[in-house]
Amino acid sequence: MSTGVPREGQPQSQVPYIRRNATLLQDLPEPGEQWRSKAISDELANRLVGLQNRGIVQRVDRIKCEEWSKRRCIWQTDRDAYGRIQTVLEEGDDNALLPCGHSAISNERDVDGVSCGVCGEVHDREEVDSR
Numbered sequence: 001m002s003t004g005v006p007r008e009g010q011p012q013s014q015v016p017y018i019r020r021n022a023t024l025l026q027d028l029p030e031p032g033e034q035w036r037s038k039a040i041s042d043e044l045a046n047r048l049v050g051l052q053n054r055g056i057v058q059r060v061d062r063i064k065c066e067e068w069s070k071r072r073c074i075w076q077t078d079r080d081a082y083g084r085i086q087t088v089l090e091e092g093d094d095n096a097l098l099p100c101g102h103s104a105i106s107n108e109r110d111v112d113g114v115s116c117g118v119c120g121e122v123h124d125r126e127e128v129d130s131r
């Protein structure tokens with residue numbers, strides 16, 4: 001039976017998500033800062049609810065201003081999640097998604113293959129898929 005209590009913080013789904021999206025997530029402001037969605041890229045802003053569900057960002061407050069018709073949310077980046085993003089970006093690991101040891105997959109339109117958001121190396125799509 002469900003208790004109806006929402007589960008909070010699911011590192012088991014957060015870590016793979018961070019691995020897949022590290023390049024995108026590196027744009028998140030540092031923990032301790034409070035920010036609005038216009039401080040981050042549109043692509044990231046569109047995912048805020050998903051990021052919140054994974055415990056990567058937290059909604060701090062909602063504010064209403066005369067210049068806005070809707071309430072705007074104030075966010076902050078989760079400190080632990082931010083640390084995981086930095087680790088994935090900087091160190092890479094044995095479970096890395098890319099042959100170069102990083103996991104920051106960056107799909108660039110003009111590149112035939114998968115480029116790494118950390119070192120910039122371009123990998124064959126088949127090689128990446130087979131990992």
Ligand SMILES: [Zn+2]
Binds near residue numbers: 102118119120
């Ligand atoms: Zn790399």
